[in-house]
Amino acid sequence: MIDEMETMPAEQAAGKAQEKFYVRFTLPQRYLHAVLFTSFLGLAATGLPMRFSENALARTFASAVGGFGAILFFHKFCAIVLTLAFLYHLKDIATRAFVNNEKGLFWGPTSMVANWKDAQDLVGHIRWFLGLGPKPKFDRYAYWEKFDYWAVFWGMIVIGFSGYAMWFAPFFARFLPGWALNAVLVVHGEEALLAILFIFSIHFVNTHLRPGSFPMDMVIFTGKETEEEFEKKRTLEYQRLAAAGKLEARVGDKPVYWWVNFAKVVGTIAILIGLVLLVLTLIAYFGGG
């Protein structure tokens, strides 16, 4: 229903009023998300059998793909891919901030950095859940989107550091105290478990599966959203741009039909893999794996 406009073949859509599309994510940002979720799925699929290695299914899976050697190799491979993606993102932020002198990157309504309004929005949103007040109007990034971003940011530093500390333990042992060599495994495993449970349940539902976005929010794949979506979901940003007369500058091309379908297939597969892993993780965790 929601994606009707996007999924409809051009001939059919031509009958309807031509809708405007607004750019939310750039192409590199969309690729970054794709690299992020493919490598994350790879890391989760190979990391979980290690975390729950006493679980029978974990062992069966591990033997099926070539034993621990294969699992660890693939885990490290995905880790390098994700590290490169993370470094690319840092470089991108640095370029935008210090080369392009982009305003509002670190502070303000379009920044990823949390501010007082996010706290107000959280409270307001919960009040709305309970029927105690109106629904808050959100800006470019809502508080839960900022949380998703920073959770991943923090997670990459923590899981990445602890992972490399295990990979190159003798080297890291030069600066880390003895107990830290023990702690990195606990930190790596617990933080990864948090990331897996969070992404495959909270992020999936909040961003993709909840009513209004179900089955998935296509904006991260196409980079564009309709005017209706833009206005409803990111009301304050829309209104600010409209008031400043800058709305036209954000207009983009209508997403290509084949690309939308391709993204839907990939996205659905990713979500399904994630949900399967979520169920298995919960079984292993509460089943005493």
Add this chain to the structure above:
Amino acid sequence: MQDANGKNVGVDADSFHASIHGGLSCSDCHISIKEYPHPEKVAAVKCETCHEEQASAIGGSVHAKASAHPCTSCHGDAHTIVAKSDPKSAVYPLNIPKTCGTCHANEAMAKKFGLQNVYSTYMDSIHGYAVSKEGLLVAANCMSCHGSHGILSHKDPKSPIARANVPETCGTCHGGVKDDYADGVHGKAVAGGNMKAPVCTDCHTAHAILQPTEATFRMQSTPICGSCHKDQLATYRDTFHSQLGLLGGYVETARCWDCHQAHKVLPASDPHSPVAQANLVATCSRCHRDANLSFVQYQPHANPHNRKLNPALYYVRTFMNLLLWCTLSFFTLHTLLWFLRSKREQRENGHAEEETHD
């Protein structure tokens, strides 16, 4: 030549003279037969007349009550019997497994006496392979461990395979390992009468004897040590070594004896122990090439649940768990409420998107 029952009683003169009994005359053994034609019933030949020592050993053995002839069922026909050093002998070292297997590889037989059918397990082992494929005379055959005439149950303390005697029995061939074992805590415990301590067969098994480098052996060994060392197994299981090792296919992961040694197991307080503080770098660097003094501060048996022993690890784990559960609880509730509210909105307005028009 047949008797009244149709049984062949003929003796081939050539093979009899070639046999080890060839110098004897018929009546030396068949002492009850004095006239011809022979009486209806003849007394059984008594081998013990000459082989007294062997006969008395059999008398006290597990085979004492066997219904089959105590001598010929293993040695074969007394008229064609050859010396045990002759490759044709049924009790020539290389023929022993087959000879014992006549009964012991027989499923019905094994079942009748409550025995495990270990013949095929043995034949697939390194000992069985050495005997059957390589023809190695010094390799262990059944007799090497169980004895020959005076075979006793392993429950009999005089048996060479009684728990207390196993190290000595295996040590007949594996002398160096026996000495190492005797110097280690397990050997000393067994020598001191503590029969809970492991002997050779607890880890290596008696008949299958897997190669310690084999994946199967490496996979099954840790729980064996853990059956006594429960706390150590539990803490080991929390480590990367165990997580790796349990998945299989990566058998190089450190198992108990990779660090503690297999035979000469010594406490960490002993300067000769590979896990003594001074030897840790050398021990760890067998796998971790760049292991250094700070690296070996890693505790392979740290317990994150024990605040007194591993305070830092305990607090790290507690913090991570709190972070995990607080984040997940808050957002699960948040998402659930949001979901329900959106659903209600959808029902009331007939369209999910309407929610944002509030």
